[in-house]
Amino acid sequence: MNNPDYIGRFAPTPSGYLHFGSLVAALASYLDARAVGGRWLVRMEDLDPPREMPGAQAAIMTSLENYGFEWDGELVRQSERHEHYQHVLESLFNQGLAYACTCSRKELETYQGVYPGFCRNLGKPLDNAAIRLRVPELSYHFTDRVQGEFRQHLGREVGDMVIRRRDSLYAYQLAVVIDDAWQGITDVVRGADLLDSTPRQLYLQELLGFAQPRYLHVPLIIQPDGHKLGKSYRSPPLQAEQATAQLLRAMRTLGQATPDDATGSSPGELLKWATQHWDSSLIPRKLTLAEAHLR
Numbered sequence: 001m002n003n004p005d006y007i008g009r010f011a012p013t014p015s016g017y018l019h020f021g022s023l024v025a026a027l028a029s030y031l032d033a034r035a036v037g038g039r040w041l042v043r044m045e046d047l048d049p050p051r052e053m054p055g056a057q058a059a060i061m062t063s064l065e066n067y068g069f070e071w072d073g074e075l076v077r078q079s080e081r082h083e084h085y086q087h088v089l090e091s092l093f094n095q096g097l098a099y100a101c102t103c104s105r106k107e108l109e110t111y112q113g114v115y116p117g118f119c120r121n122l123g124k125p126l127d128n129a130a131i132r133l134r135v136p137e138l139s140y141h142f143t144d145r146v147q148g149e150f151r152q153h154l155g156r157e158v159g160d161m162v163i164r165r166r167d168s169l170y171a172y173q174l175a176v177v178i179d180d181a182w183q184g185i186t187d188v189v190r191g192a193d194l195l196d197s198t199p200r201q202l203y204l205q206e207l208l209g210f211a212q213p214r215y216l217h218v219p220l221i222i223q224p225d226g227h228k229l230g231k232s233y234r235s236p237p238l239q240a241e242q243a244t245a246q247l248l249r250a251m252r253t254l255g256q257a258t259p260d261d262a263t264g265s266s267p268g269e270l271l272k273w274a275t276q277h278w279d280s281s282l283i284p285r286k287l288t289l290a291e292a293h294l295r
């Protein structure tokens with residue numbers, strides 16, 4: 001089966017190893033794509049070298065292989081796509097849609113993350129400045145396949161957003177929109193921590209004339225104490241020997257059926273079974289799930 005109408009992707013950030021929460025997101029995007037015969041791509045979101053963990057990229061790819069995931073085409077690395085981001089950034093800047101901002105963290109401290117627009121009309125030069133995209137005083141909304149209707153007022157809740165940092169690093173929001181469009185992604189399946197990034201991405205898509213993908217945000221797996229899983233909270237990296245057990249656990253977390261007897265199944269066999277039985281309507285309609293409660 002080869003369905004040209006579905007292209008999905010998994011887009012890990014190499015700031016740490018894959019953990020159970022990343023597995024849940026990878027599995028959902030993989031099964032959602034393969035269940036309809038779609039393509040599934042992997043993109044390494046290595047935009048931030050200072051926050052990258054040495055060895056994480058290779059470890060992530062090894063985990064995906066050990067867990068039986070097969071991706072289409074070559075791995076794409078965002079670190080190799082800077083010229084494309086630069087091109088879009090300059091065009092936004094030259095059209096007056098983005099501007100240079102030299103405000104310090106201290107100056108912005110009291111505004112709770114919503115930029116007050118100090119540099120908006122100052123016409124500062126590009127160099128040595130952060131670049132911010134003007135956002136409209138409008139609400140953007142979409143219907144998520146799991147989480148339902150989500151809406152955000154860009155002016156009031158987000159403010160003019162950074163698309164290139166002062167240290168010249170491109171922002172996730174810009175790169176993700178450019179790459180999803182360039183790779184022809186039709187379906188974004190990812191963790192619910194990115195739900196509130198989506199309206200920003202819709203605005204950028206509109207501005208750049210890109211098609212809007214469908215969205216499915218799966219519950220974010222959190223620690224029992226409410227913290228996100230990740231390196232800083234010592235969530236264990238995915239172990240190869242645990243592949244079948246962890247895949248079963250991830251399937252249950254996504255509300256999916258599991259085979260009566262999976263002992264002795266290889267990860268690949270399990271993924272094949274899960275693809276045939278995938279039902280996205282069974283995914284819990286929750287933003288977070290605490291890992292301790294998961295069998």
Ligand code: GLU
Binds near residue numbers: 194
């Ligand atoms: N790189 C992002 C992350 O690991 C995911 C981006 C996305 O799926 O849009 O959180």
Ligand code: ZN
Binds near residue numbers: 117
């Ligand atoms: Zn400023």
